[in-house]
Each structure stands twice: as structure tokens, then as C-alpha cells.
Amino acid sequence: MKGNVVKYARDNIDTDVIIPGQYLKVHDYAELATHAMEGLDPDFHSKIKEGDFILSGKNFGCGSSREHAPIALSHSGVKAILALSFARIFYRNSVDGAFLLPIEIDQDAYDGISEGDEINIDISTNEIKNLTKNQTYKMKPFSEIIGKIIAAGGLFKYKPDQD
């Protein structure tokens, strides 16, 4: 997965700024996406291109259980979020519906990757390559269940291993 990074160098980006409550009545995902990150960054849609990534700090996606949050980001073109940590429900929502990949990074990656950098994420080797700066970082591997749900393509396609 190759794309460019839009960086929000802050912690606690919550689901209310990802997609405000007033839009939870919107069922058309394309329309929902037009309101993604509306409160936080009015220029979000001019920065994000299909296949890009968001980089942020700790506790990304805290707050509401609204699956609209990963849906709105996904339909804006975001393929993965790289963050120092994630709130649990957002994390699970992201992979359950196969909307985007939540990737936990370490401080080196967080500090090393800048806005606009082109990176390549390889979840088979758990490596993130910064093509702009020619650096490589480790990502935290997915746990077994999350890896299997991602490999299956979502919660409803996941089947447990047979004995």
C-alpha cells in the first residue's frame, strides 16, 4: 500500500470531529464523506487523495461507537490511519467493515514521517518505508483475530479455523 501522508500532530482525535453527530442521519456514504473532518480541518478534502493515509497521535477515534467515522474517512479515500494508539471501538469498527486499516506506530515513525511524505506500508512484513526520506519503521503487528478479520475482508467474511 503506497500513498501520501496527511499528518495531524495531536492526540485524542475523537469521532465527533471525524464526523459530527448531525450527519449520523446521512445514509449515503459519498455524502457522509463530504463532511469528514469538517470541524477539525476544512481543507481535509483538498489534501486527501484516494489511497492516502492519516498520521496522528494517541487515542485516535475516541468517543462514540459510530461506524460512520471510519466509513466517512474510507469514502474520502483514506486507506489507513497510522497512530500512536487507537480507541478500541473505532479500531474494531475500521476492520469489521473492512473500511480502512488502523496501524499502530511507534514514536520513531510518528516523529520521522512528515505531512506529504510518500510511504509504503507492508502488513506482511510489518514495515513502513518512508520513500520520501528513505527511512524504515516497524509497525505493531495486528493481533491474531484482527489479522484474520483483515485477511478475510471483514467480520462477516471471517470464519474461525476448523480443528
Added chain:
Amino acid sequence: MGKTLFEKIWESHIVVEKQNEPALIYIDRHLVHEVTSPQAFDGLRMNDREVRRPDLTIATMDHNVPTSDRSLPILDQTSAVQIKTLENNCKDFGIKLFDINSPNQGIVHVIGPQLGITLPGTTIVCGDSHTSTHGAFGALALGIGTSEVEHVLASQTLWLEKPKTFEVRVEGKRKNPHAVTAKDIILSIIKNIGTAGGTGTVIEYRGEGITDLSMEQRMTICNMSIEGGARAGLIAPDQKTFDYLRNREYTPQNYDSLVDNWKVNLQTDSDATFDKTFVLDINDIAPQVSWGTNPGMTCDVNESIPSPDEFSNGDANQKKGAEKALEYMALESGTLIEDIEIDRVFIGSCTNARLEDLIEASKVIQGQKVASNVSAMVVPGSQMVKKQAEEMGLHKIFIDANFEWREAGCSMCLGMNPDILSPGERCASTSNRNFEGRQGNGGRTHLVSPVMAAAAAINGHFVDVRKLDLN
């Protein structure tokens, strides 16, 4: 080795669990509301699936229902569609619905306990992060997303990674329990552990400071577990729990034998260990007021707003977060909390809109008027809370003081219905989240207890309710 309460509930609900694999967990109760369910029902239809246990599934409408006159049609067409969709889905799939005209309608986390649907030792899920509220009864209650809602509708189970255990021990006694409330205890906990302090854990709240609380106060504590990042919050059931749930509309027939069983099986063993522990001494805690844009940005009512340096302890992102929060909130470091003037007051939400909350708030305002520059509203957590409050005459106290007295719903907690702040308005709110734009685009939220909100309404600014006679 002994087991924690969480481990006991978890183990008794495992359908499948293998070494190094997630567990398939059985769900005893599934609560459904209009916002996070439509796509789940669509998914069932697309795949030709039924609801596996409609008898264990209960729905209500709370997030975007109007709280004004219910005899009028709903003006917001997208809300009307979402409400109608839930009605149709419940009809099609045979699910019990407490609709907008039901005397049992209300915020899903208020009606579950008051109807006796929430029971100790059970697993409860809902497509809402504040499902943690039900943990006050010793239930393992998890907020889930819409894909998981569909999974539970279809199978009555969930694939879950086993959370870690987190003991939060609350010790001591509050000197003035009418002024320093459960809300102040949980805000103090979050201020200390941080908004991600509980990530990946189930918190069990223990100690004298917790067992002293009423059931409604315990719900306020467990409700905000998610604000500390936890998957769920738990309090072991005791006699208060058993008494609260007796003789409710859905209390099971064999209640006494269930209680006997709960008394034996729903306690953390004395030799059990937790993955981590935090201890809060509440002997000297003060009423809390949030000054920033997450629930960890809180200080004592008699303090002044900290500087970003003081708040961040050297963490660059925390400092930046505090700077941005102060800018959004239009506040400056060093300002005394009591000098902050407010425009709006909201007493409501699944955190603080139960009967006790309204009783306590009414004591503050009895015989007084809301400050002339403030508009204030009370939104009871359920139609049943509203009815009980009216039977006690509380509505008269609020209305005489110039509060609006509304119908039940989530209302201004999350700004999905017409109850929202205008840009720049500052609100003393008994809700759970002070995120940017949460109560309306550009709105500024200060999280407080019901008594603190009521006192702010009367005075037009925050006041230390410990100075008031609240007995």
C-alpha cells in the same frame, strides 16, 4: 488463583475459545436504537438472515427524537426517516420497540435498568459507546459498532479479544455528598488516568467510595468508563443492586433464586489479581469543571485554568492539545473557573438525567430564577423519569425557575436533534463529552454535575456548590 468479577462473567459466556484465538462470546441482551442499527438490518436483509433472538433484543428511539411537543410531526425529514426505519425494522424482525409514544421511551441506557432488562452477571451490547452504564449492575456491557450490531442480530454472539482487568479503587468518604457527586468522582478518575488510561481494559470500580453510592450514582460512574478509554466498567452487585431491580416491569419471575446465585458468584475473589490498579482518595475532592475539549481536561471548581505547560507535564502533543483546546474554548490560563460566564445549561444525557439527578438539581434552584443571560433546559432521561419527577412536583420547580422542561431523549448531549448550541455559545452540561462541536458546531461545553449545572444556571457563572446549603 482467584478470579475477578470480569473473568467470571467472561468465562460463563464463552461459546468457543481456543489458545491464542479470540473468543466467541454469547450476548444476553442487545439494546438497539435508531442511529447505529439501520445498516445492520439492511445487512440482514441482503443476506437473507433473521434476527437470531428477537426475544433478547429491545429497541427504543433516543438519539434524534425531538424533545419538544410530541403531538407535532417531526420537522427534520432525515430524523423522521431514521425513526420510521427503526419502526419498520422492529416490525419486520419481531423486535420489541419502545417508540416515541411509549411511556417506556427514553435513553437506551436509562430505560434498560429501570425496566429490569439490565441484570447482574449478563453480557449486554448496544451500538453506543455509553453502554458501559449497565456495568453499574455487575453486567459486562460493551459499546459496539454497526457491523458488530449486525453480527449480534444474526448470531447473538461476538468475536472478542479478552480485555485486561483494571481495578479503580475509590477510598474515603466525601465530606459533602450533595455537593461532591458521582460525576465529580468519575471526572477526577479520568483527570488522573487520562482519556486513554483504560484502553483495552475492563475497569472494576471498588472500595468504600463506590459501595456508598446509590445505583443511579453508580451508573454515572460506569457511564463515563469509555471516556477513560475502557471497554467497559463494572461494579459488583450488592443489596442495593438487588433491591433496585426487584419488581421492575421485566424483572424475571425467579428473581429470588437469581439473587441467591448472584450473591455467591458475582464478586471478585479476595485472592484475584488485576492487570493494573489506580487508587483515588475522595476525602477531599472538589466539584469538577472541564475547561478543555476532552474529559481529561478538568480542574477543581475553586482552581484556575492551568497553563498548557502545567497541564502537559512536558508531553508535546498534550501541550499542543491544551493550547488548541483553550483557543477553541476561548479561555485563558489563569482564569478562575468561578469567573467563567455561561450562556446555556443542559441537564440531561445518559450520564446525569435520572430521577436523583433531577432531585439534586432542583434543590439548588428551588425558589430562584435562571440568570437573565442564560437559557436552561432539563431533558429527563426517560419518559418514566419525567413522569416520576412530575409526580414529585419537580417540573414546577424547574419551570418556575425558567428552565425548559422537555420530553426524554439524548438531546443536546450530541446535537443530533434541534437541541444544539449556536457557534460560540458556552454551556454548563451534565453530559459526558466536551469534544469540539459535540453539542453543535462551534459550541463550547463544560462538563459538570447536575448540582453544578443548576447553580451555574442561577448565577450565570460557575459557583462552588460546597458553599450552598444542599441538605
